[in-house]
Amino acid sequence: PESNGSDAWAAKVPARQAKAIKRFQMTALPGVDRFTFMLWFRYAVTMSDDTTPPKIANRFRGFLPGVVDVETAGFNPKRDVLLEIAAVILELGDDGRLQPLETHACHVEPFPGANLDEKSLEFTGIDPYHPFRFAKPEHEALRQIFQPVRRAVKESACTRAILVGHNPSFDLSFVNAASGRCKIKRNPFHPFSSFDTVTLAGLAFGQTVLARAAIAAGMEWNQEQAHSAKYDAERTAELFCTIVNRWDASTA
Secondary structure: OOOOOOOHHHHHOOHHHHHHHHHHHHHOOOOOOHHHHHHHHHHHHHHHOOOOOOOHHHHOOOEEEEEEEEEEOOOOOOOEOEEEEEEEEEEEOOOOOEEEEEEEEEEEOOOOOOEOOHHHHHHHOOOOOOHHHOOEOHHHHHHHHHHHHHHHHHHOOOOEEEEEEOOHHHHHHHHHHHHHHOOOOOOOEEEEEEEEHHHHHHHHHOOOOHHHHHHHOOOOOOOOOOOOHHHHHHHHHHHHHHHHHHHHHHHO
8 A cells, every 4th residue: 555644545454454554654764665565564464463374384484294195006107007195284283393184095096008017016015906995086086185285275374285205206296297197287285395204304313214214203113004105194294293393392
């Protein structure tokens, strides 16, 4: 709003914000350009408004961490099949500690023409065509994962989700490739940035393998459940939260 010495402009914004705008307008030096003043305005509203975003929106520069794990039959995201995908949405508890909020997981049907590497299937133990997998087509599976993530981004006042993973470049490459095949334009995750628990665990515990890092962090580990997307995503989420919380406590 233009400054003309009156309070007419204040009626255009909620009353709780008008005081913040007025305070910065009154203290602005003559000649301050409109862009700079509006930056001040946004800062004042953030600091004084009773609708200030939850703390997690400020903890990671507006990004909402979403821990993702995928199980595949190969390493080529454009050619090899995506078989399982899971995502764990995180939140800050009332005590300010990072914690898992909810998990979403889905088995995925092989897309037409997908390559299935036999050695990868032996390693994961997944039978892509087992009737009790209750797998869904790729587009439907991604929608089941993406919708709650987008909703959480909005409810937490974040700008976008950021993928957290153990070697996240692998998971993110398959998520991006599947989104491209399905022509999904609203992928909630940042297209190339991510948080890597391999690096974080190496720093915090001197371990890079997920199972060893989890044990070093004092977590339980069930080898029989490992290599399912849901289990690995939940253990990765717990590991990430543990590291972040210990860092926050040490720097408080």
